[in-house]
Amino acid sequence: MIAWLAWLCLAPLLVLADGFLLERLPARLDLSLAVVVCAAFACRSATLPGLLLTLALARAALTGGGLAAQYLALALPVAVVRPLRAVFDEGSFWLRALVAPALAAALPALLDVFARLGGEPVDSLPVSTKDLITAAIVAPCLAALLERTPPLSAFALRARRRRSKGDS
């Protein structure tokens, strides 16, 4: 419960941090993308709707587009990418580095489509090649960091494994 409350407080700050870094850095460090990568590869299935809904709420409140469009734009890529965990090693940096640029390109495009369908069009930031390269390098690292730090560490598979190991 504490982890959920902490995530509720952290999600809007992550979105603001995205904007803050965007204004000050030459390349885009997308923290929302890192959360999506983390959710796709490191979080437990049962926690995914709540995790992404909270982030979608924060994004809808701050950047517009509507809650449903923001949620679908975040959750659909996670649902599509998630089966890769059954095939590849879920902790693989290379897998995440390959998926992150695809997600970086897909998130704004999906948001555009869903926001238009929902009648609240948004102006998504254009994604450049530099952004894709940055996403490939930075997003897996940030995702690994988020996975190991509270509150997201409480939703990670790693936490459950640790708990079950402790029980045995």
Place this chain on the structure above:
Amino acid sequence: MRRRRAERAFPIPLWASLLVGLLALVQPAATARVEAVGAQLVGLPLRAVAAFAPRVAEGASREVSRDAARHATASLLARRDAALRRRPAGLDAALSARTARVVERRGQGAHGADELVLDVRRDALAGVEPFVIVGDVLVGFLADDPVTDDDALRGLARVALLHHKERGRLPRRVPCTISSATLALLVEPAADVDRWPLRCVLLDDPYRAAALGGDGALVRTSGLLDDPLGPLPQGLLLGSLRVFGYRDAQDRVLPIALHVEPALQARAIDAVALWSRSSGPAARRAVVIESIEVSLLRLPVPSAGRERYLATAARLVAPLQKGAAVVDGSRLLGVCEDGGLGQAVVAPFGQPGRSWALAFVPDSGGAPIDFVATSLGRSGARVRLVPIGVALPEGPGDLCALSASRDLPGGLWIGRAAIDVAGELVVEHESLADVARAGVLRHVGVAEGPR
């Protein structure tokens, strides 16, 4: 083991929530409350951040702009009132005018809002003629019954626009003539599938109608005697004729249906004129609006060309409504993007892609020009807008907002504006980053009894 692998690859809760998300996308009203509560929750940490943020020091220029806003708003209201009171040619000389401002537009049909709520109590309009006009344009008819379904606006007068349809009631048909073809007809609300909101029926000469050259001809009331639906002056403008039909090789049009595009969109109607035989006491404003003082903090958001500010009220539970105006005196600064208790996210005026109903008050004199414009975005203290379907006069003037909701009344000053060589309207509008304190308007209720 196999089930666990399947669950890992195919997260059932996530896919189930995607289905719910799709439903919410097509039925946004169903999740509006959840969204409002969620926005309030995620706003709490922002409020905490706002408490520690440094405050902007406001300059003495604020008082100057407040004075300019007061002057511009007064000028707009006086000139609009004078324009509305000008008697159209066909109107009986015994009738005298009353003006009323629009509080809210209602109806979400295929052709947009079809009802106006006026800032005057219905019981203060006894003996008023049913037709409602703006200049020489007939916009609709005064409803006999006041607003009853909304406690906040209860008792206010309603205007049914020409395309208003009500279940169980006959639509108000208007006898008209088309100037270019001396063709008499009736105009009534069109079907939802029609391209325009009004259609022509019972043409007096179908052969002449079939030979109509094209569209754009003006449609005016014919002022038939003994109109069973109530008398109507002659010569009031409804709009422009639109022909829906086939076009042959010689560019002749074979009409399937004749429609009328209203001269004024509901969004661009800010005040109307009502006419009565008795002069009587003037109907005063009925809606009571308060201003909630808020402090503003700029939020860095990752979105193209967008700015957002967090408005926090001193009172923790002050209700800030979505769509409410953020003002400094009578100067419009922005609009609340979502509502909440004690806090709201504010978008400043001029966000790209946003459409605004505006009034241009030229310095050269004359009536204010109401129009709709789309914002192209802001660069420094300048906002560029593209006016839609109107040619604004050259030279500077004041730009004011028309009423958009019950919490965004018309007449708020935006800034000095002028048309540039590209035909775009350039407005001088101070950035919200230089503003520390502002007011958020809130409709409190309707004053009791006839005033």
